[in-house]
Amino acid sequence: MSQSDTNKVVWIALAGVIPKEGCDLISPDQGAYVNLLTLASNEAEYRSKVTHVLNDHNLELLEFCDIRPFSEADDPADDILDIAGELRQQQNPKHVRYATFHMFPRTM
Numbered sequence: 001m002s003q004s005d006t007n008k009v010v011w012i013a014l015a016g017v018i019p020k021e022g023c024d025l026i027s028p029d030q031g032a033y034v035n036l037l038t039l040a041s042n043e044a045e046y047r048s049k050v051t052h053v054l055n056d057h058n059l060e061l062l063e064f065c066d067i068r069p070f071s072e073a074d075d076p077a078d079d080i081l082d083i084a085g086e087l088r089q090q091q092n093p094k095h096v097r098y099a100t101f102h103m104f105p106r107t108m
Helices: 045-058 078-090
Strands: 009-019 030-039 058-070 096-100 100-105
Touching: 009 045, 009 078, 030 045, 030 078, 045 058, 045 096, 078 096
Parallel strands: none
Antiparallel strands: 009 030, 009 058, 030 096, 030 100
């Protein structure tokens, strides 16, 4: 593991997304909010990694909300705690993990 990899911590943000053609995670008439977690050194790295993964899953990013280093002091849900723990343990800088998709109907 390189020195730069050891400086990475878990970052989290809530992302609003809608499906692009070919997306199999959510239906075309829905959008979703989802917490996304990954190891990063700063906000720019977090944004880059998450945006790349969303594109790979044919999801269009509408917005990021509250991008920040993950903190257990925020009293997150158990699934988010589990994901953060796995990211810390595995230390794979390529992993981007998502929690539950909270769907909403698209009106456009």
